[in-house]
Amino acid sequence: MRSPELAARKRTKEPGRRAGQLSRLEIQRAALRIVDVAGLAELTVRRLAQSLHVTPMAIYRYFPNKAALEATLVDLVVSDSAVTAHDTPELRLWLLHTFARMRHALCRHPGIMPLLGTASHSSGNALAIVEQVLGRMRSHGIGSEDATRLFYRATAFTLGSVVMMDSASLAHFVKPRPVQDELRRQQRHGFAALPKTEFPQVVAASAALADCYSGKRFEQELLGVIDDTLQAAPHS
Amino acid sequence: MRSPELAARKRTKEPGRRAGQLSRLEIQRAALRIVDVAGLAELTVRRLAQSLHVTPMAIYRYFPNKAALEATLVDLVVSDSAVTAHDTPELRLWLLHTFARMRHALCRHPGIMPLLGTASHSSGNALAIVEQVLGRMRSHGIGSEDATRLFYRATAFTLGSVVMMDSASLAHFVKPRPVQDELRRQQRHGFAALPKTEFPQVVAASAALADCYSGKRFEQELLGVIDDTLQAAPHS
DNA sequence: AGTATGTGTATACGTTGTATACTACCGTGC
DNA sequence: GCACGGTAGTATACAACGTATACACATACT
Numbered sequence: 001m002r003s004p005e006l007a008a009r010k011r012t013k014e015p016g017r018r019a020g021q022l023s024r025l026e027i028q029r030a031a032l033r034i035v036d037v038a039g040l041a042e043l044t045v046r047r048l049a050q051s052l053h054v055t056p057m058a059i060y061r062y063f064p065n066k067a068a069l070e071a072t073l074v075d076l077v078v079s080d081s082a083v084t085a086h087d088t089p090e091l092r093l094w095l096l097h098t099f100a101r102m103r104h105a106l107c108r109h110p111g112i113m114p115l116l117g118t119a120s121h122s123s124g125n126a127l128a129i130v131e132q133v134l135g136r137m138r139s140h141g142i143g144s145e146d147a148t149r150l151f152y153r154a155t156a157f158t159l160g161s162v163v164m165m166d167s168a169s170l171a172h173f174v175k176p177r178p179v180q181d182e183l184r185r186q187q188r189h190g191f192a193a194l195p196k197t198e199f200p201q202v203v204a205a206s207a208a209l210a211d212c213y214s215g216k217r218f219e220q221e222l223l224g225v226i227d228d229t230l231q232a233a234p235h236s
Numbered sequence: 237m238r239s240p241e242l243a244a245r246k247r248t249k250e251p252g253r254r255a256g257q258l259s260r261l262e263i264q265r266a267a268l269r270i271v272d273v274a275g276l277a278e279l280t281v282r283r284l285a286q287s288l289h290v291t292p293m294a295i296y297r298y299f300p301n302k303a304a305l306e307a308t309l310v311d312l313v314v315s316d317s318a319v320t321a322h323d324t325p326e327l328r329l330w331l332l333h334t335f336a337r338m339r340h341a342l343c344r345h346p347g348i349m350p351l352l353g354t355a356s357h358s359s360g361n362a363l364a365i366v367e368q369v370l371g372r373m374r375s376h377g378i379g380s381e382d383a384t385r386l387f388y389r390a391t392a393f394t395l396g397s398v399v400m401m402d403s404a405s406l407a408h409f410v411k412p413r414p415v416q417d418e419l420r421r422q423q424r425h426g427f428a429a430l431p432k433t434e435f436p437q438v439v440a441a442s443a444a445l446a447d448c449y450s451g452k453r454f455e456q457e458l459l460g461v462i463d464d465t466l467q468a469a470p471h472s
Numbered sequence: 473a474g475t476a477t478g479t480g481t482a483t484a485c486g487t488t489g490t491a492t493a494c495t496a497c498c499g500t501g502c
Numbered sequence: 503g504c505a506c507g508g509t510a511g512t513a514t515a516c517a518a519c520g521t522a523t524a525c526a527c528a529t530a531c532t
Contacts, residue, residue: 473532474531474532475530475531475532476529476530476531476532477528477529477530477531478527478528478529478530479526479527479528479529480525480526480527480528481524481525481526481527482523482524482525482526483522483523483524483525484521484522484523484524485520485521485522485523486519486520486521486522487518487519487520488517488518488519488520489516489517489518489519490515490516490517491514491515491516491517492513492514492515492516493512493513493514493515494511494512494513494514495510495511495512495513496509496510496511496512497508497509497510497511498507498508498509498510499506499507499508499509500506500507500508501504501505501506501507502503502504502505502506
C-alpha cells in the first residue's frame with residue numbers, strides 16, 4: 001500500500017545523498033518539533049514517521065530504538081545554544097552569556113526536561129561547551145582547580161534553575177506550558193493562594209519566590225555566583 | 237479467574253480500614269521499589285499490580301491514571317529526606333545538612349530523575365521543606381530578600397548537581413546505574429579517554445571533573461555557595 | 473435482613489514499540 | 503545499456519501497554 005500522502009514525500013536533491021532521503025538530523029528535528037508542540041508523551045514513532053511522510057519502521061534505519069532517538073534530543077537543543085560565537089572580552093560577562101544562552105535554549109524546549117534526568121544523553125555538543133568554558137577560564141589565568149569549581153557551580157546552578165521552573169510548578173497539568181512572565185504570574189498566585197497558617201513564609205515571600213522564574217533574576221543570581229566564586233580565585 | 241496468587245494477598249488488619257486493602261501510599265511505595273530496581277521505563281501498571289498481588293485495574297481506584305501516580309513519586313522521595321528533624325544550631329551547617337539530605341535522597345532513587353522535569357509533581361512535602369528553610373533563615377535574622385536569594389541559589393545548585401550526575405554521564409546505557417564512587421571512577425576514565433586533541437581541557441581536568449560526582453565535593457561547594465551568599469547578607 | 477457503598481475483578485479495545493520479511497531503487501561493474 | 507548487490511523504505515504482525523466498561527463481592531448502615 002503506497003498511499004498518496006506517503007508518495008508525496010519531498011524529493012529535494014542533496015549532494016552526496018539520494019533524493020528525498022531521511023537523515024538522523026532530519027528525524028531529530030521532527031521529533032523535537034513534536035515534543036515542542038505536544039509534549040514528550042506525544043512523541044511516538046508512528047506520529048514521528050507520519051510527520052516525515054514515512055512508514056514507522058523507516059525510523060529504525062537511523063536509530064536502534066526510540067530511547068536512542070530521545071537521548072540525542074538534549075544534545076540537539078544544547079547545540080542550538082552554542083551556534084553563535086559571541087566574543088565578550090570580559091570573562092564574567094562571557095560566562096554569564098554562555099550559561100544564559102544555555103538556559104534560554106532549554107527553556108524554549110520544556111518538553112525535553114525529563115530527558116535531562118536520563119543517563120547518557122551527552123555527546124559532542126555538550127562536551128564541546130565544557131571544553132570551551134574551561135579553556136576560556138584557563139586562558140584568563142584561572143587555575144585548573146578554580147576553573148573546575150566555577151564550572152561546577154555555574155553549571156549546577158543553571159541546570160537546577162531550569163529544573164526548578166518545571167518541578168516547582170504548583171499549577172495543575174497545563175498542556176502547552178506557559179512561558180516566561182506568564183509562568184511567573186501564575187506561580188505568584190499559586191504561592192500566594194496557599195494556606196497562610198500552614199505556609200506563612202512561602203506566602204509572605206510569594207512574589208520573591210515567583211521572581212526566581214524570571215530570566216533577569218536568573219542572570220542576576222548567576223552573576224552573583226560567578227563573582228563570588230571568582231573573588232576567591234586569583235586571575236587576570 | 238481468581239488465581240491462587242491473587243488470593244494470597246496479605247490480610248493484615250488495619251484499624252479503620254478493611255483487611256488487606258490497598259492504599260495510595262502502599263501503591264506509591266511499590267512503584268518506587270520497581271523504579272529503583274528496574275528503572276522508570278519498567279514501571280508499568282501491570283507489573284505494579286502484580287507486585288501488589290492485585291489486578292491492574294485496582295490501581296485506578298487510587299490514581300486516575302499512571303501519570304498521576306508518577307507525579308507523586310518525587311514528593312515521596314523528598315519526604316524521605318525530611319523525616320529526621322535534625323537541630324544543628326548553626327544556620328550554615330543546618331542548611332548544609334538539609335540540602336545534603338535532599339541530594340542524598342534523590343541520589344538513592346536515580347530512576348525518578350526524569351520526573352523532576354515533569355511539571356506539577358510538587359505537593360505538601362516539597363513545600364513544607366521550603367517553608368521550613370525560609371523560616372529557619374528568617375529566624376536567624378536574615379531578611380526576606382536575602383533569604384529568597386539563598387534559597388534560590390542553594391536549591392538550584394542542589395538540583396543541578398543531581399541532574400549533572402545523570403546527564404553528564406558519558407558512559408553507555410548501563411541499566412542498574414552505578415552509585416557514588418563507582419560512578420566517579422567510571423566518569424574519570426570516561427573523561428580521560430576522550431581525544432586529547434579535541435578536548436584538551438576536559439582531559440586535563442578529568443579527575444577534578446569526575447570529583448564533582450562525589451558527595452563530599454558537593455557539600456564542600458554547597459557550603460561555599462552558602463557562605464558566599466551569606467557574606468553579603470547581614471544576619472545574626 | 474436488606475440495601476447502598478466502595479473495593480477489587482474480568483474482559484475488551486485501541487495504541488504503542490519493534491521483529492521479520494519483503495520490495496524497489498540507486499550506483500557500480502561490465 | 504544492463505544485470506546486480508546493497509541500501510532505504512514498506513508491509514505485516516505481535517506482544518505488551520494504558521485504561522474504559524461492566525461486573526461481583528464484602529463491608530457498613532438501616
